[in-house]
Amino acid sequence: MEYRKIKDEDNDGGGSSSGDLESLRGKPISVTNVASKSSELANWKRKSVVTLALTVLTSSQAILIVWSKRAGKYEYSVTTANFLVETLKCALSLAALARIWNHEGVTDDNRLSTTLDEVIVYPIPAVLYLVKNLLQYYIFAYVDAPGYQILKNLNIISTGVLYRIILKKKLSEIQWAAFILLCCGCTTAQLNSK
Structure with a gap:
């Protein structure tokens, strides 16, 4: 939508309608074009930070689990650790949603709504995810962190x-x-x- 608006503005200004840099030479830079570029840069920065964070978190997870073992055993409940991790993720997600609601308000795009048909299928991936996360702790009894990442x-x-x-x-x-x-x-x- 933004691209079409910029292209239409360039075409209305007369001259060549090819949209390349040569055809824009001598024309004033529109505020919309500058805002679009700064928005693209902000999106690129946000994506880079998220990608870096995901890389660090997923690679450090295995190392931290192995590091938390003492004499080949965990000195804490694996089930409780899993529950606390999922609770923290839920709390962070709700905090992010509350922040969005404060800035943008509740819209059709960010409203929490679901149907019974959607809720019925949620337990299937949830149980699979639970089993995977629990097994992960026990796998580290036999495999080191780099080996686990490769096998993963x-x-x-x-x-x-x-x-x-x-x-x-x-x-x-x-x-x-x-x-x-x-x-x-x-x-x-x-x-x-x-």
Whole structure:
């Protein structure tokens, strides 16, 4: 929408309608164009920060879990730790939503609403996620943090295979080659170097 508005303004100003930089030479820079560029820069910065945070958090999770073991055991309840993590995530999400509501108000885009059909299917991924998070703690009894991160990439392969079988979607030859290379990489990383 913003792009179309800028392009229409450029076309109304006369001259070439190609929209390239040469056709804009000598024309005044519109405030809308500057605002659009600053908005794009802000979005890029926000995406960069989120990507960096996600990378740091996901890579440090395995290290922190292994670091919290004492003599091969956890000195805390794994179930309670999982519950507290999910409670913290829920609290942060609600705080972010409250902040959005304070700045923008409640709109159709940010209103909390759901239907019974949606709520019925929520327990399926929730239980799978719970089991995955609990198993993660027990996996670290047998695998070190770097090995876990490498083995975790095997979920990409299983996702691709299930994507093909369940959803009946075709994968390209390049995607299959990538799956095979990833599988070989995960396997060779686990070989004993001695």
